[in-house]
Amino acid sequence: MGKTKLFYALLMSGLTVGACTTTSSEKEKAYTKEDIAAESKKANDFFEKSFNEKVDRSPTFQTYLGIKKDYDKWDALTEEKEQEELEITKKELTYLTDSIHFEGLDAQTQLSYKLFKLNAEKEIEGFKYRHHSYPVNQMFGWHSQVPSLLINMHQITNASDAEAYITRLQGVSTLFDQLIESLRIREEKGIVPPKFVFPMVIDDSKNILRGEPFEQGEASTLWADFSRKMEQLDMDKGEKGKLMDACKEALVNDLKPAYEKLIAFLEEQETRATTEDGAWKFPEGESFYNFALGKTTTTNLTAEEIHQTGLKEVERIHGEMREIMNKVGFEGDLQAFFAFMKEDEQFYYPNTDAGKQEYLDSAKTIIDKMEARLDELFLTRPKARMVVKRVEAFREKSAGKAFYQAPAPDGSRPGTYYANLYNTKNMPKYEMEALAFHEGIPGHHMDRTISQELTGIPKFRKYGGYTAYVEGWGLYCEFIPKEMGFYQNPYSDFGRLAMELWRACRLVVDTGIHTKRWTREQGIEYYMTNTPGSERECVRMVERHIVMPSQATAYKIGMLKILELRKSAQDQLGDKFDIREFHDVVLTSGAVPLNVLEDLVNDWVASKKA
DSSP states (O other): OOOOHHHHHHHTOOOOOOOOOOOHHHHHSOOOHHHHHHHHHHHHHHHHHHHHHHHHTOHHHHHHTTOOTTTTOOOOOOHHHHHHHHHHHHHHHHHHHHHOOGGGSOHHHHHHHHHHHHHHHHHHHHGGGTTSSOSBOSSOBHHHHHHHHHHHTOOOSSHHHHHHHHHHHHHHHHHHHHHHHHHHHHHHTTOOOOTTHHHHHHHHHHHHTSSBTTSSSSBOHHHHHHHHHHHTSOOOHHHHHHHHHHHHHHIIIIIHHHHHHHHHHHHHHHTTOOSOOSGGGSTTHHHHHHHHHHHHHSSOOOHHHHHHHHHHHHHHHHHHHHHHHHHTTOOSOHHHHHHHHHHOGGGSOOSSHHHHHHHHHHHHHHHHHHHTTGGGTOSSOOSSOEEEEEOOHHHHTTSOSEEEEOOOTTSSSOEEEEEOOSOGGGSOGGGHHHHHHHHSTTTHHHHHHHHHHOSSSOHHHHHOOOHHHHHHHHHHHHHHHHHHTOOOSHHHHHHHHHHHHHHHHHHHHHHHHHHSOOOHHHHHHHHHHHSOOOHHHHHHHHHHHHHSTTGGGHHHHHHHHHHHHHHHHHHHHGGGOOHHHHHHHHHTTOSOOHHHHHHHHHHHHHHHHO
């Protein structure tokens, strides 16, 4: 699950939602049907206005949504901008609590009220931690978001779009000046990425400047992208030539110096970086990490509780793996079986272009087979189509193994499951089914796309997210195909367990690094000992924990909650339980905190029993 600062912030907006306070006069007032309709409209008009104004303030979010309003601009990365956003949030929260009467809202709008209120409160509470992050790291950052957005989201359908692309290239200089200043501010506060981050970020940045028009050779990443998009335009040859020349000039005279300046700053900052990895090294590091865990998991679980849950799940999954080991007749212990799965060539496609294409073709086949059976699981299905693509060459060396990008709401861009095929040895065949189910169908293409396509809820709920819900759903979707008869090959079922094991280990290692002061090497050793992951996978995962504190705990916590709610509903409803209706309850309110999901399921169960 494939994250920029903006989208990571959206996914990190996990909250625990409680009851809203109301005055005694509100409780005493009797609201008529007309009153409730009018007050709900007032609230939803406010939510719509708030969201639209937020979009207006973010050119990159506009592009993500397929809007071309500020198509030639980048977001501002200044302290002033962040302070401005805080003040807007405070004003909106004041308006909500002072001017909207909670008791006078219909049930759906009351939920929106609670979510909006808690989002705002958490944003205000977390403002003091706004520098507790690494805006440039191996997982995401503007150094990679610039080319990623231009290539994957900035479409060129006419001359104006091409001119906006060129203006964006010219604007990278200002953007990176602001980025460097934000890195300086963090360093003054003692927040600098660990040493291991710098070589990867610097190499990714240098990759953007390789090839034409920067040096002799094949076309550079962005030049190739612009050229390809221009070739598809039906445009006067002379006009097209002028735009091509302007793009080349912007690449050489604007983008190149901007990247060189960023690279020089990073190379210099690298000399001052340390090997300290955990959030404990930050100012108020412990309180920050606890805050981050609460946001990510949308629970009140402590770091120690999460750590212990991880240890128990690792033990359980190891037991199920031993059963498969016995089924296939393997002689030896679990560690020997892990080594066999990692090393035997039968489990990997050749690391060639042909082998990588074969992987993509097989992934598409897996998804097609599942898509043909979706009616067994779902009442609501996404309208947008989905494609499978390779992670682009410029970022595949440092990117995660797979991730999903939601479609453009206007249908101009499909949902995309990205597979990282930098080295097929990191993408074993036995994990293909689980990975495709998680990132594609029925995983993120269902929850993210259905959320966007919902009607009757505010846009902030359609496009927002709670990591525990989103990634808990993805991990749950690795499991449900097992109940449908998929994973017939025992090695593929082992792959499913291997991926679930991976998420259980995340609970242990994330909390280990950020509260128990585990080193990067200790984290890697834990993964290498307890999972069949390749050394590169283990290293990359630990490095992900380090630069995104708490984020990786969401998957297992979310999955466990969904399974718990499903079992409770089945126990209470018996023959009345319908898996399709259960999934509809989970998916058709958009992403919500886990305790809100519990309320939604309990309400559905009560209505079925009645």
